[in-house]
Amino acid sequence: MTDFPILTWTDPAAGTTHTARWRSEAGNPPPKRVTIADDRTTADAAYRQACEGIALLWRGDFQNARQLLQAMSRRADRKPRKAATSPLDAFNLHRQAQSQRARTLGMLLIPLQADYSIDLRRAPDVHEACSEAYGEGEEPSVVSLRELLGLIGAHEWRKKGVEIPALDGERIHPHYGVFSPVRGEYVDLVAKAPLPSQALAFDIGTGTGVLAALLAKRGVKRIVATDQDLRALACARENLSRLGLQSQVELREADLFPEGRAPLVICNPPWLPARPSSPIERAVYDPDSRMLRGFLDGLAAHLEPNGEGWLIMSDFAEHLGLRSRDALLAMIEAAGLRVAGRDDIKPKHPKASDASDPLYQARVAEVTSLWRLKVK
Incomplete structure (x- = not known):
């Protein structure tokens, strides 16, 4: 019996079902609905599906996935803010908006091999960043691109340091x-x-x-x-x-x-x-x-x-x-x-x-x- 969550998805082209370890530092459960996305997926379609709770497992070019996430972020930021009636109300609305934004943008997923390599075109070497956060890899896993970029940023902060x-x-x-x-x-x-x-x-x-x-x-x-x-x-x-x-x-x-x-x-x-x-x-x-x-x-x-x-x-x-x-x-x-x-x-x-x-x-x-x- 595993002691970590499992993500399950179906590859419609091959008609096969797959599973992998689910990684989430925030402790979010694995998405229940997953679809395959690639370079043909539009930002509007990706954002709509993410808002509906459908995760997109990326199979295209890695840098295109980054651009797609940025486009989804712009759409999330265009959502109108509710007017706050007090500082406490502003805080609660801000936290709610942050949570919704993180949940939506966290629906774009990247598969990691057991050694944290990424089998996608133009993918960076994230082995060191992942090892620092997760420990040594043991099995294939899936993580949100947003979290993965956070790991990469944290790795750079760790190398550079804060004066x-x-x-x-x-x-x-x-x-x-x-x-x-x-x-x-x-x-x-x-x-x-x-x-x-x-x-x-x-x-x-x-x-x-x-x-x-x-x-x-x-x-x-x-x-x-x-x-x-x-x-x-x-x-x-x-x-x-x-x-x-x-x-x-x-x-x-x-x-x-x-x-x-x-x-x-x-x-x-x-x-x-x-x-x-x-x-x-x-x-x-x-x-x-x-x-x-x-x-x-x-x-x-x-x-x-x-x-x-x-x-x-x-x-x-x-x-x-x-x-x-x-x-x-x-x-x-x-x-x-x-x-x-x-x-x-x-x-x-x-x-x-x-x-x-x-x-x-x-x-x-x-x-x-x-x-x-x-x-x-």
């Missing part, structure tokens, strides 16, 4: 499925905040390891960095080794805190209390503020006397109506903590200046803060 000015221009190389530190304002906050101690720090939910690396660069002698995602731990380990900081940072698989106490405990949890629709979104969406609450509720038990907990949070959720400032302060109060100080910074990412973005009003008002928390 971090606070690390003296060093680069952090994100792995597939690990959130990239492209928004550098939160890193700048950690780079400038006064350290309560240089002896020991806990980095909760380390991700790429960027904040652990920064603390090490700032002279913290020992950092224990945790994450429950094995991809994140592998990514952090590689980055810290590349930076020559592996002797200062101990990585542990854990849901939130390691054992013991530290004079500094730092956490940059997901900022929006909503349900993620894919693994990569877990760095942005925190259902019911689970990680935020867990960090606050457990902080007092893991701080040394006079120690500080650094909570790095955007107030984007507040401007969207997803969580109020009073609710955040109530969580801090209920956890037996007090606010010793707060450092703020305005985001500089492109969406903050894009007036066509459906969430522009919330983005332009957004502030990212480093809350310095102490036990009452």
Whole structure:
């Protein structure tokens, strides 16, 4: 019995039925209806079938498939937006539109051989990109072209890395499925905040390891960095080794805190209390503020006397109506903590200046803060 989903389709020309492993990092089930598509398939026909829930297994030129996906994307983007009545309504409509768009564009499928080669004209070599995301191949599989292009893009990001000015221009190389530190304002906050101690720090939910690396660069002698995602731990380990900081940072698989106490405990949890629709979104969406609450509720038990907990949070959720400032302060109060100080910074990412973005009003008002928390 297999432990992964199976995609089934019929080749009408040969009258044969085929099966292959179905791959979806978002956990989407395999399409129930599949038709064969090739270079003769028009964008209008492909988009219509995708909207009806019919997947198109591509048998033509690979580059033509990319062009077809772009044409389908343009058709999806032409769909009129519903008018929002509030920031929260705008957020919900935006998420709904994103989900529908992803579902439709995910209906163009590419077959992969067991070694991740693609038996299509002008197909690129995706072996390394697929191996980084999926592990070594074992059997033929099928994946959406949209996901495959995401893997290729992530592979390029991993090779190139993201320059971090606070690390003296060093680069952090994100792995597939690990959130990239492209928004550098939160890193700048950690780079400038006064350290309560240089002896020991806990980095909760380390991700790429960027904040652990920064603390090490700032002279913290020992950092224990945790994450429950094995991809994140592998990514952090590689980055810290590349930076020559592996002797200062101990990585542990854990849901939130390691054992013991530290004079500094730092956490940059997901900022929006909503349900993620894919693994990569877990760095942005925190259902019911689970990680935020867990960090606050457990902080007092893991701080040394006079120690500080650094909570790095955007107030984007507040401007969207997803969580109020009073609710955040109530969580801090209920956890037996007090606010010793707060450092703020305005985001500089492109969406903050894009007036066509459906969430522009919330983005332009957004502030990212480093809350310095102490036990009452």
